[in-house]
Amino acid sequence: MKRTSTLISTGLFSLICLGMSSSVWPQEQDEKVVEQLTMEARSKVKAFASQLKSTLKQELKTNGSISAVKVCNLDAPAIADSVSTDGWQVSRTAFKVRNPSNKPDTWEKTVLADFDALLAQGAAPQAIEYAAVVDDQFRYMKAIPTGSVCLACHGSEINPELKQQIHTLYPEDQATGFSVGDLRGAFSLTRELN
Numbered sequence: 001m002k003r004t005s006t007l008i009s010t011g012l013f014s015l016i017c018l019g020m021s022s023s024v025w026p027q028e029q030d031e032k033v034v035e036q037l038t039m040e041a042r043s044k045v046k047a048f049a050s051q052l053k054s055t056l057k058q059e060l061k062t063n064g065s066i067s068a069v070k071v072c073n074l075d076a077p078a079i080a081d082s083v084s085t086d087g088w089q090v091s092r093t094a095f096k097v098r099n100p101s102n103k104p105d106t107w108e109k110t111v112l113a114d115f116d117a118l119l120a121q122g123a124a125p126q127a128i129e130y131a132a133v134v135d136d137q138f139r140y141m142k143a144i145p146t147g148s149v150c151l152a153c154h155g156s157e158i159n160p161e162l163k164q165q166i167h168t169l170y171p172e173d174q175a176t177g178f179s180v181g182d183l184r185g186a187f188s189l190t191r192e193l194n
Contacts, residue, residue, distance in 0.1 A: 033133055033138065033193065034131050034132075034133055034138070037131070037138045037140070037191060038129075038131045038140060040086075040088070040191075041088075041131065041138075041140035041142075041189045041191075042129075042142070044083050044088055044090050044189055045090075045140075045142050045187045045189070047083045048079055048080060048083045048090055048187065049187070051079045051082070051083075052071075052075070052076055052079050055071050055075050055079070056068055056071050056072070059071045060149075065152045065153060065159070065162050066161060066162050066165045068153070069153060069162070069165050069166055069169055070169070072098070072153075073099075073169045073170070076092075080092070087191050087192060088189055088190070088191050089189065089190045089191070090187070090188075090189050091187075091188050091189075092144065092185055092186065092187055092188065093108050093112070093141075093185055093186055093188045094112070094144075094175065094183075094184060094185025094186065095109070095112055095185075096174040096175045096176075096177075096178075096185075097174055097175060097185070098166070098170045098173050098174070098175040099170060100172050102185075104188075107132075107134070107139060108141065108186070108188055111130045111141045111186070112141075112183070112185075112186060114130065115128050115130070115141075115143050115183055115186065116183060119183055124145075125143045125144075125145030125146075125181060125182075125183055126143065126145050127143075128142070128143040129141065129142040129143065130142075133193070136192060136193045136194065137190060137191070137192055137193060138190070138191045138192075138193055139188070139189070139190050140187075140188075140189040140190075141186040141187065141188050141189070142186055142187045143183055143186050144183070144184045144185045144186055144187060145181060145182070145183065145184060146178040146179065146180055146181060146182040146183070146184040147180065148180050150178065150184060151178065151179075151180065153166065154175055154176055154177075154178045154184065155176065155177070155178055155179070156176065156177050156178075156179075158176060
């Protein structure tokens with residue numbers, strides 16, 4: 001297999017394309033496939049993030065942060081499933097996960113480490129994404145930055161009652177200690193290329 005890589009950085013985004021070419025997917029096709037599927041992936045991420053953010057904001061406004069944790073526990077997976085259409089599998093991952101089913105695989109760990117390196121170089125977290133063709137599979141990740149609203153549940157100082165609710169829903173929680181601008185995790189999308 002031939003490995004190709006490209007880093008494109010603009011004021012709007014940083015895109016790392018790492019293509020694994022095989023006899024089925026020559027380099028020229030990799031670039032076109034990556035470009036087309038990256039656009040689709042961005043659309044999926046936008047739909048997922050928008051629905052999740054809207055649902056969380058409404059729950060926070062109506063019932064507070066203790067109830068909003070239930071949104072992440074129940075609604076977030078359902079929202080991911082609702083946008084996992086047309087051959088796409090949409091999820092989230094991080095080095096420090098709240099839900100153990102979101103643990104990163106080996107490929108995702110490598111990408112998350114690359115995201116951390118880009119952040120250390122001054123890249124804006126909301127502008128970091130990664131797209132790859134690996135054999136017959138397209139994979140895409142987009143960084144999720146920690147916003148100020150995230151700190152209630154993911155920061156260093158969590159309300160004790162909220163902390164108890166998190167522990168009840170997520171007994172293996174690791175997703176705390178974040179500050180604004182930290183890499184909270186990433187959206188992770190996969191699509192088979194057949």
